[in-house]
Amino acid sequence: MYGGAGCPAIAEFAPAEFGALLGTSAGSAAAYIGQALALRHRLPRIWATVLAGEATPWKACKVATACLELSEEAAAIVDENVCGLLDTITPIRLGKIVTAARYQADQDAARSAAERKARERGVYVGRVDDHGTKSVWILAATGDVLRFDATIDALAEALKTLGDPDPLRLRRARALGILADPAHAQAILNAGRTGIVGQAAPADPTVAASVPASGRAASGHPTGSQGGVGEPGLGGVDAARADRPRLELVPPDLAPPPSVGPDAVEAGAVEAGAAVGASAASEAEVEPWDTSADPEQTPVDSGSPTRQFVNGDLAQLDGVAGSRTSRTMVYVHLTDHTLATGSGVARVEGCGPLLAAQLTELIGHRPYSVRPVIDLNDKISVDSYEIPRRLREQLKLIHPVEQFPYGTAETTLATDLDHVQPYDPNGPPGQTSTTSLIPLRRFSHRVKTHGQWTVDRATDGALEWTSPHGFTFQVDHTGTHRRPGLPSGTDPRPG
Incomplete structure (x- = not known):
């Protein structure tokens, strides 16, 4: 059956002729038919965004392919969770969200897939x-x-x-x-x-292994x-x-x-x-x-x-033994329901989505310590230009990904933190804070500083970026949104 459960049947040899007309192989044509059927019959919300011109078709096709083995009910869960994100985040981040949604929709299938992959391990x-x-x-x-x-x-x-x-x-x-x-x-x-x-x-x-902070409202x-x-x-x-x-x-x-x-x-x-x-x-x-x-x-x-x-x-x-000195810090993001029940999907920074049951294997059985919970709604500020570690950690959790338009780099403790508005040595106190700093990878940081891009923070906390030619983008916890209309100073009339 092309497209997965719930799709109508297609004649066995139809892809051969369809592929010949497209100038592609029957196998490629069959995959294309399956994606179209899956979008129409299994992922109606995503299909509607494509028809409305709000989503790029090839991204929708990739979601359809990723969900081929899911049941109709599980595919509907992915459809609901992903439909509004296709063109607001990069393909890599979209792939992670689709994976997490698939795990949440059919945990038994995800567990079986993880067990199959585990059998491939080796050195x-x-x-x-x-x-x-x-x-x-x-x-x-x-x-x-x-x-x-x-x-x-x-x-x-x-x-x-x-x-x-x-x-x-x-x-x-x-x-x-x-x-x-x-x-x-x-x-x-x-x-x-x-x-x-x-x-x-x-x-x-x-x-050391950490446990969930109490909220991630700022990051979504x-x-x-x-x-x-x-x-x-x-x-x-x-x-x-x-x-x-x-x-x-x-x-x-x-x-x-x-x-x-x-x-x-x-x-x-x-x-x-x-x-x-x-x-x-x-x-x-x-x-x-x-x-x-x-x-x-x-x-x-x-x-x-x-x-x-x-x-x-x-x-x-050589031969002088001592005690164990290395430590590993692991950051895990999960809901209170997942923490209480041990069932659900967690996101591990640097690893991606995992089933909650896999956390035991991730953390291991050696001695570990639990760090205090961090309330992401707390506002932290300092007077100095230098950024203390606790402020870095807070920003890292508030913004798990860099805040440049369509940024992909995950925020780490080594990521550049840049003042939205330049720091003024003679300015008021508290200029270095959770609201005045944003994480940027090094290239994005250089673009902001030397590439004639401007950025301002809107009243709702989102960032408003403007490119050198006047194109504007809003970056918030849901991703990047291109502002409609032509850049200022552009004449839409030909010649």
């Missing part, structure tokens, strides 16, 4: 190249990967503290080898924390908990992540070995796990100009005095 070692470099491909539970990544970051920072002059990416690669000996890795972490080679650090077994999302990933005990990892190059596509040499095959493991499509080395289909859409280079790009020769000195310290640490 695969690729072939060595001609220069002694080997690749590793990992598909594992999201929580395990987050903790692994935080530990790699912590080891890289410890190596830097101990004098390793290599760039961050090389220190992270070296950390992978250090992890092969857990006792040696622990000794390096302790030494990096104390700055003393051979001395163990005090115990700190805490793994369900009640949220503190968000963001990675706060190792060594500190400074948020900054390290900001500097770390982000690989958005899997390099060919990182593909799973032939015994697994592309059909068995679909790179970048793991919903219940995560891939190390490949943040596929990243919501941040990192651009080349957003990637800060490591301050020291040139590796240091292995025979240099600095390298020999560091190697000597690391050799002393």
Whole structure:
């Protein structure tokens, strides 16, 4: 049946002729027919927005395809939740919302899909190249990967503290080898924390995991908990992540070995796990100009005095064990009903939507601490130009995504925070506040500062952006809305 349950039957060979007339294959024509039928009969609200010219057809088709396996009742839930969002947010954010709506509509199907994906997990070692470099491909539970990544970051920072002059990416690669000996890795972490080679650090077994904040009215999302990933005990990892190059596509040499095959493991499509080395289909859409280079790009020769000195310290640490020092912070957004019943859909920052039952696997069973609830309606302000951490965290939760028109980058503690109106050193107190600051990725920040864009905050809290040629956009918790009409000064008459 084309289009899913509830769609009328279509003659078996109809797509062949239809495809020939369109100049495409019968398979492509069949998919096109299925999308049209699904929109007309299963997603009537979305279909109405397309007919009214309020939604882009190809985006509606993608929603229809994503819902093919849902029942009519479940598809109706997605239709209701998504119909007003198709052209107000980017395709990546739309995909996440559709996924969350699908999970909410049919939790049994979502649970079964997660279990199928979980069976694809594994660790695969690729072939060595001609220069002694080997690749590793990992598909594992999201929580395990987050903790692994935080530990790699912590080891890289410890190596830097101990004098390793290599760039961050090389220190992270070296950390992978250090992890092969857990006792040696622990000794390096302790030494990096104390700055003393051979001395163990005090115990700190805490793994922090947050719970929901009491409200998210300002953002339009369900009640949220503190968000963001990675706060190792060594500190400074948020900054390290900001500097770390982000690989958005899997390099060919990182593909799973032939015994697994592309059909068995679909790179970048793991919903219940995560891939190390490949943040596929990243919501941040990192651009080349957003990637800060490591301050020291040139590796240091292995025979240099600095390298020999560091190697000597690391050799002393071999075999010196201590206590666990790394910590991971996880931000989870969920409603009070989901928290009370353990049933429903949660949004985990940096991961996307998950079933509530998957949070146990995400957080794990090690010791963890719960952070105090943050009331997002609280107004925080300071007199200084500098932004304290508590204000950063509040803004991060109020605005989970950057506030530039059609912005895609998720807000982190390392995201730029810009004053809507320029800060005046001689102005009144309280100029730095939750209402005067907005999160922007670095490129968007530069566009606002140097690209002749202007922004003002409306009385309802929305942002009114104006482009250099006078086009205006409103950005609020529902997304971006293009203001109707021609830009000021434009003559609509021809010639």
